[in-house]
Amino acid sequence: MGDTTRSPRDRHARAGLAFTLPFMALFAAVFVAPLLYALYLSLFRERLVGGREFVGLEHYVEGLQDEAFLGGVGRVALFVAVQVPVMLGLALVLALVLDSGRVRFARLFRVGIFVPYAVPTVIAALMWGFLYGRDFGPIADVANRLGVPAPNLLGADTLLWSIANVTTWTFTGFNMIVLLTALRGIAPEVYEAAALDGAGAVRTALHVKLPLLRPALLLCTVFSVIGAFQLFAEPRIFFTMAPQVIGKDFTPNLYVFNLAFSDHRLNYAAALSFLLGAVVFVVSFVVMHLSRRPATRG
Amino acid sequence: MSAHPARGRVPLTLLMLVVLAYFALPLLWLLIASTKSLAELFSTFGLWFGEFRLLDNVEETFSTDDGVYWLWLRNTLLYSLVSAVGAALLAALAGYGFAQYEFRGKRVLFWCVLGSVMVPATALAIPTYLMFSRLGLTNTPLAVILPSLVSPFGIYLMRIYAEATVPPELIEAARLDGAGEWRIFRTIAFRLLVPGFVTILLFTFVATWNNYFLPLVMLSEPHWYPLTLGLAHWNAMATAGGGATAAFNIVICGALISILPLIVAFVLLQRHWYRPRGA
Numbered sequence: 001m002g003d004t005t006r007s008p009r010d011r012h013a014r015a016g017l018a019f020t021l022p023f024m025a026l027f028a029a030v031f032v033a034p035l036l037y038a039l040y041l042s043l044f045r046e047r048l049v050g051g052r053e054f055v056g057l058e059h060y061v062e063g064l065q066d067e068a069f070l071g072g073v074g075r076v077a078l079f080v081a082v083q084v085p086v087m088l089g090l091a092l093v094l095a096l097v098l099d100s101g102r103v104r105f106a107r108l109f110r111v112g113i114f115v116p117y118a119v120p121t122v123i124a125a126l127m128w129g130f131l132y133g134r135d136f137g138p139i140a141d142v143a144n145r146l147g148v149p150a151p152n153l154l155g156a157d158t159l160l161w162s163i164a165n166v167t168t169w170t171f172t173g174f175n176m177i178v179l180l181t182a183l184r185g186i187a188p189e190v191y192e193a194a195a196l197d198g199a200g201a202v203r204t205a206l207h208v209k210l211p212l213l214r215p216a217l218l219l220c221t222v223f224s225v226i227g228a229f230q231l232f233a234e235p236r237i238f239f240t241m242a243p244q245v246i247g248k249d250f251t252p253n254l255y256v257f258n259l260a261f262s263d264h265r266l267n268y269a270a271a272l273s274f275l276l277g278a279v280v281f282v283v284s285f286v287v288m289h290l291s292r293r294p295a296t297r298g
Numbered sequence: 299m300s301a302h303p304a305r306g307r308v309p310l311t312l313l314m315l316v317v318l319a320y321f322a323l324p325l326l327w328l329l330i331a332s333t334k335s336l337a338e339l340f341s342t343f344g345l346w347f348g349e350f351r352l353l354d355n356v357e358e359t360f361s362t363d364d365g366v367y368w369l370w371l372r373n374t375l376l377y378s379l380v381s382a383v384g385a386a387l388l389a390a391l392a393g394y395g396f397a398q399y400e401f402r403g404k405r406v407l408f409w410c411v412l413g414s415v416m417v418p419a420t421a422l423a424i425p426t427y428l429m430f431s432r433l434g435l436t437n438t439p440l441a442v443i444l445p446s447l448v449s450p451f452g453i454y455l456m457r458i459y460a461e462a463t464v465p466p467e468l469i470e471a472a473r474l475d476g477a478g479e480w481r482i483f484r485t486i487a488f489r490l491l492v493p494g495f496v497t498i499l500l501f502t503f504v505a506t507w508n509n510y511f512l513p514l515v516m517l518s519e520p521h522w523y524p525l526t527l528g529l530a531h532w533n534a535m536a537t538a539g540g541g542a543t544a545a546f547n548i549v550i551c552g553a554l555i556s557i558l559p560l561i562v563a564f565v566l567l568q569r570h571w572y573r574p575r576g577a
Contacts, residue, residue: 015479016399023392023453024407030445031414034425041425094317097310104311110572111565112318115325118560120508122526123553126533127328130550131344138327138344169321177572230418233510237530240537256420261515266424273421281416 042271059271068249069272073279075160076251080228080283083164088220090168091175092213096205098176099183110180114173121170125237128166129154133241154242159250163234171227175220182216183209218291222284229280232257252276325557332554336547355551362532362548369521370528371556374507376439377524381446382503386495389449393456393494394487398469408457411450423515430516441516442524446506452498459494460487500570507560525556 042059044052063069094113098106116124132153134140140150153162186209194204232253239246248262249255256276260269327344332355338348360367396408426445427436435441464487472482488495510526517523520531533549564571 011479012399013401016395016401016404018479019395019399019483020392020407023388023448026388026444027411027414027448030426030448031417031422032410034422034429035417037425037429038421041428094314097314100310102307102310103314104307105314109314109318111568113321114571115561115564116321118504118564119325119557120510120526122508122510122530123557124324126529126549126553127324129533130331130546131324131327136331136340136344136546141344169324173321180572226416230420232419236510236514237533240534253418253420256424257515260420260424266428269424270421273418273424276418277416277421280418284416 038270038273041267042274044267046267059268060275062268063272063275066272068255069252069275072249072252072255073276076229076231077283079160079164079231080225082161083167084221084224084228086164087168087172088175088217088224091172091179091220092210092217094172094176095179095183096209099180099209100201100205102201110177114177116170116172117174119170121166121233122237124166124170125163125234128162128169129238129241132162154238154245156245159238159242159245163231163238166234167228167231171224175224178220179213179216182213186212214291218288221287221291225283225287226280229276229283328550328554328557332547332551334547336545339547339550352551355547356555358545359548359551359555362545363520366520366523366528367552367555370523370525373439373522374524374526374556377442377446377509377513378503378506380439380443381506382499384443384447385449385452385502386499388447389452389456389498390488390491390495391483392453393458394460394464394483394491396453396457397460398464398466398487408453411453414450419511423511427515436516437519437522439522442506442509442513445512446502446509449498449502452502455498456491456494460491463490463494496570500567504560525552529553529556 043054043056045055045058047053094109097103098110103109119127131137131139134150134152139153143150152158190208190212191204194208199207230253231251235246235250235254236257239250246254248258252272253276256269256272259265259272323345330345330347331339333350333352334342334348335351335354338351342348396404422445430436430441435444468486469482472486477485507524508526509524510530513524513527517527520528523531529549529552532545532552536546536549539545
């Protein structure tokens, strides 16, 4: 090989590139290339006769006026505003309680709450769909026995929150484990100092642990927000049970999917997915910016 | 330890039991429902047993549609295993490369990979589908496996891990002994990277096992479906069919069988996803 005649620095750089090359090549093939292709598609229109026509930003302008798309974005934004704080609040309380050492059977609780994360979202949605259902769902069973009308959990007013429940059920445990792991990384001296100051378990949790959890909470928030804006599997599964409520545009991702693969409006769908990407980017940025603001404390 | 470890234990433990019930009851329902015949599914109370027909349901699950459930199980295992091993290997190589070497464009490449997390799945799925269909890759295992091999999170984790665990002096010493870069990675560095490698392996395995969107876009022939897609397919058929063809019992039993392997693995591999303080 020619390596021996080259300088060590040169050899060094070539080795670094060689190690990253297999990954970068695949990244270029299944990430960069499709992304550029989608960008290209979004700027064109397919005509029945005469092939592709350049339309510039026309699809983006259409998307910004498309009520089905905007309605879906509004719906997932509402979902994010309610479900993410509820889920992370629950995960935070559970992590602090389990970390306090004041609960028996902590291991059982930790594993039991985390286990739903092993259930694929599709299966979780199928299962909760049966639980919500009026045919053989236990919720309807209990309501019937109590002599009250069974709640319609798959109706127009309730379905979004029924989906929020599925997401909360599946991912609370995962977030709890992330927070517990972060708590584990806190040095014991910090607790000893708090104990010397006479802080009880609740005060230690609120004034010592909570501020130290900020980075982990931020990570959980950003990932939950990105995930929620891309909501797809749950509404797609619930479509079979509540087709009128879900329709084809309940969430932006579902709408984009239906446009691309049922209506064959690939170019428009590509533009909408970039608009959705922009929304996700802006919201993630805002979340990170807000959390970076120093806490006002005396 | 706090001064009064016992104070407040009972009420807190009771409260946690209520919380645990929320997370456990749906799975308990699935377990109970799997033991019932289709008729009893509708006629008996959901959270208690009827006539015990679990084995009949299991047999029906594995024999319906000429035993297609076996294929779904095999496909899921195939996609998850190959993606997990491949993604972890690629991440180990690239993470080590980013951590140990200086080369032009390193920062830009690394940030491009990290930024890719923000891109919605649909934005990629549509053009990837078009490209793969032109290459004749749709309706093949590769259509699911190739995109699953790219784990930006894995690269990030592996770089941090390699920076923390592989001492540069050790690499330098091996170089002075005349070992080539590849040999150093294979015989010295990789061994130090194994815990990070396992973490990415488990993460990618779970992510691919649970994936729905990518296979939904890429696969249209049921014999290549993974379990998630297959069960959603059976559920849609059962809902549309109604009456005697509404085979909800195999959807429920199939769902139970599909989640058991991961649940068992999570419980057995506890120490790999959580180490209590001081361990």
